[in-house]
Amino acid sequence: MVNWRVAAEGSEERLRRIQTVTDAALSGLQLDDLLVELLERTRELLAADTATILLLDPESGELVATAAVGIEEEVRQGVRIPVGRGFAGRIAARAEPITLDHVGRDTVINPILIDKRLTSMAGVPMLAAGRVIGVLHVGSVAGRVFTDDDVELLRLVADRASLATQARLSQIERATTLALQRSLLPARPPAVEGLDVAARYIPGAEVGVGGDWYDLFELPSGHVGVVVGDVEGSGLRAAVVMGRIRSALRAYALETADPARVLTRLDRKIQLFEPNAMATVIYAVINPPHTRAAVSLAGHLPPVLIDRRGNPRLVRSPVDLPLGVYPGAARRTSRFDFKLGTTMLLYTDGLVERRDRPIEDGLEVLRLAARRPGGAQELCTRIATVLLGTQASSDDVAILAVRRTD
Amino acid sequence: MGLSVATDRSGGVAVVTVTGDLDLATGPRLDEEIRAAVKDATEVVVDLSEVRFLDSAGIASLVRGRKAAEARGVAYRVDGAAGMVRQVLELTGILGHLAGESV
Numbered sequence: 001m002v003n004w005r006v007a008a009e010g011s012e013e014r015l016r017r018i019q020t021v022t023d024a025a026l027s028g029l030q031l032d033d034l035l036v037e038l039l040e041r042t043r044e045l046l047a048a049d050t051a052t053i054l055l056l057d058p059e060s061g062e063l064v065a066t067a068a069v070g071i072e073e074e075v076r077q078g079v080r081i082p083v084g085r086g087f088a089g090r091i092a093a094r095a096e097p098i099t100l101d102h103v104g105r106d107t108v109i110n111p112i113l114i115d116k117r118l119t120s121m122a123g124v125p126m127l128a129a130g131r132v133i134g135v136l137h138v139g140s141v142a143g144r145v146f147t148d149d150d151v152e153l154l155r156l157v158a159d160r161a162s163l164a165t166q167a168r169l170s171q172i173e174r175a176t177t178l179a180l181q182r183s184l185l186p187a188r189p190p191a192v193e194g195l196d197v198a199a200r201y202i203p204g205a206e207v208g209v210g211g212d213w214y215d216l217f218e219l220p221s222g223h224v225g226v227v228v229g230d231v232e233g234s235g236l237r238a239a240v241v242m243g244r245i246r247s248a249l250r251a252y253a254l255e256t257a258d259p260a261r262v263l264t265r266l267d268r269k270i271q272l273f274e275p276n277a278m279a280t281v282i283y284a285v286i287n288p289p290h291t292r293a294a295v296s297l298a299g300h301l302p303p304v305l306i307d308r309r310g311n312p313r314l315v316r317s318p319v320d321l322p323l324g325v326y327p328g329a330a331r332r333t334s335r336f337d338f339k340l341g342t343t344m345l346l347y348t349d350g351l352v353e354r355r356d357r358p359i360e361d362g363l364e365v366l367r368l369a370a371r372r373p374g375g376a377q378e379l380c381t382r383i384a385t386v387l388l389g390t391q392a393s394s395d396d397v398a399i400l401a402v403r404r405t406d
Numbered sequence: 407m408g409l410s411v412a413t414d415r416s417g418g419v420a421v422v423t424v425t426g427d428l429d430l431a432t433g434p435r436l437d438e439e440i441r442a443a444v445k446d447a448t449e450v451v452v453d454l455s456e457v458r459f460l461d462s463a464g465i466a467s468l469v470r471g472r473k474a475a476e477a478r479g480v481a482y483r484v485d486g487a488a489g490m491v492r493q494v495l496e497l498t499g500i501l502g503h504l505a506g507e508s509v
Binding site: 206299322349 | 463494499
């Protein structure tokens with residue numbers, strides 16, 4: 001009889017616990033408020049003294065205190081725990097719950113937990129798609145045993161917190177990537193007298209905003225640098241690396257007007273400081289009277305030259321290795337005439353690469369689409385319409401057109 | 407279409423056969439396979455003859471494979487690239503490098 005009653009109370013209690021932490025009203029909260037509210041409710045349900053969420057910083061491999069109740073100083077002090085060390089670190093490394101009935105220098109590395117005089121702790125990993133993204137733990141000053149039911153409740157809270165965190169992070173990442181991309185790629189490149197310039201950046205259907213960029217700058221010597229590049233990868237990471245490579249190219253462009261030398265120096269910088277990055281780049285330098293251009297290709301597709309009568313041709317200059325592939329790779333510069341009325345069209349592979357068509361066929365479609373005299377803006381619009389109008393590219397696309405008008 | 411990868415080992419040579427589309431979504435699968443292959447082989451050959459589509463992310467994966475092999479002193483060679491796949495490797499100037507020629 002007694003046992004029945006305990007069992008019934010047990011399941012009622014479980015239900016109350018579940019309702020408390022899955023309450024739909026929580027969804028209306030901002031992430032920070034949601035995490036704190038979840039921790040408050042968890043602490044109350046478990047009669048614990050502290051509750052903390054640490055999120056994994058994948059760059060450093062450390063857990064960073066992100067939300068806490070009863071132990072707010074963890075967040076204020078920005079506590080960081082390496083994965084594998086301390087209480088939270090061990091939970092993250094094993095991806096399994098851990099309970100402690102003794103808190104001391106042998107079981108934790110965070111002095112705040114000891115200062116709080118915590119005795120017992122229980123923690124669970126926060127998982128997203130099977131990967132650890134953080135740790136949730138609670139602590140109690142009084143000695144106690146956290147039960148399997150307590151751990152189950154923590155798992156439920158951790159799931160809820162993981163979902164909310166992931167949704168928010170991907171939202172932030174998208175917004176940040178877009179903001180970064182916009183700041184680095186001005187919709188209207190700087191005006192250079194004697195040149196008509198237009199550019200486009202189109203995010204990919206599958207990769208979204210990625211590592212493609214275009215750039216155009218006039219050097220003190222009167223040379224004009226023209227760049228289109230593609231950092232392999234997608235999202236914020238690719239965009240950040242792109243930003244650094246773009247700046248470094250500009251810096252080396254100030255040192256020499258020879259495109260192959262600029263790319264050689266850029267490659268050396270990438271090999272050393274971005275060992276996991278790979279990028280294709282076309283870098284062209286137009287001489288001060290704008291009559292000739294020098295170009296170096298690092299794994300990049302050939303530019304299209306359209307003469308004043310509208311006849312297009314692919315400039316099949318020698319192609320050297322992409323940047324970041326092999327230390328000390330040889331690089332070459334080739335030169336061509338840039339006659340009055342000629343347009344130089346640079347682009348990234350997303351423009352011509354399709355799953356159902358050989359890339360050489362894509363290049364031919366591009367060449368034919370470029371066949372017509374006209375301004376740089378009009379050319380960019382036509383190219384984008386013909387090559388991306390009916391079938392969006394899965395990859396992002398950058399296009400830069402430069403026409404000599406004087 | 408996805409990607410399947412299989413490794414055939416014989417006498418210190420690991421032949422990694424890649425089938426399907428090698429791109430941003432599937433590159434990590436090949437990375438994993440090559441990393442495993444270089445651990446216990448003296449030579450790794452990546453066979454692309456069954457690859458239908460290759461993009462820059464796929465090329466990056468092949469390059470990472472070469473770096474992983476070099477770091478362990480293992481010979482590395484990409485083989486069997488034909489048609490569309492060969493065109494992409496030629497246009498990006500990387501065919502010779504991956505085929506094991508000296509630069």
